[in-house]
Amino acid sequence: MNLTQLKTFKPILKLMRNALIPVLVMVAIPAAALAAPPSPLNPASPAARSIANLHNIALVIATLVFAIVCTLLIYALIRYRRRSNEDPEPEQIHGNATLETIWTLIPVGILVILLVLTFQSLRDIDPNRPTDLTVQVIGKQWLWEVRYPDHNITTTGEMYVPVDTDVRVELTSEDVIHSFWVPQLGGKKDAVPGYLNVTWFRAERVGAFHGHCAEYCGLGHSNMPLEVKVVDQQSFDTWLSSKTNQQTQNVTPTEPDAESDQLTAESTE
């Protein structure tokens, strides 16, 4: 390599050196976020697993496309670069029907694969299925109220459910739009005032799953966590009976009915 060629490469090397730290930061921050406990990539429910699988497949395909395109680009830049002014122009490939057919069919094939997989995921997250437990979740500025309509129980900020049980979650809001999101149990679903949205999950293991409002809903938005506590059936039954006793002692009998009538009215609007 002579001196002129070295001078040509110098700005490129400088650019690569300057870009190294921003690129590392761009990779490290999402990687750290994904490794944190409530990661959607560590699913604990069939719907969440379906979404995570779709993400992983799309990521693998996108990475392969990126790697192949970059390799071909770098190869072409080096192999066909003009070394001197006498170099002839490389052979042009405009109008090559075979090549153009190939690079049309490959993206179409990739999109068809992703389309089929997306429809499969949509089927997996569809809440229209028989479920064993119904929970009503109401977003408020700024907390989550969780009601068990079949048991006349209300909790705040936490949801108890039995493991391996299909749970129907009926969502609405009292004020502004909130979004119900427990990353390990499923995708986001908005809680909209005067409207009933439904999602479902089946927690496959015992434990606490952290969730949070995922729609900016005012100054207290960051104070809207939701803890889903998944316990075995026996512990759930014990919790239900202790909570029922506690609430019948504390609450006047007409109050829960009035609240649940209000939710039904809001839902059917």
Ligand SMILES: [Cu+2]
């Ligand atoms: Cu919010």
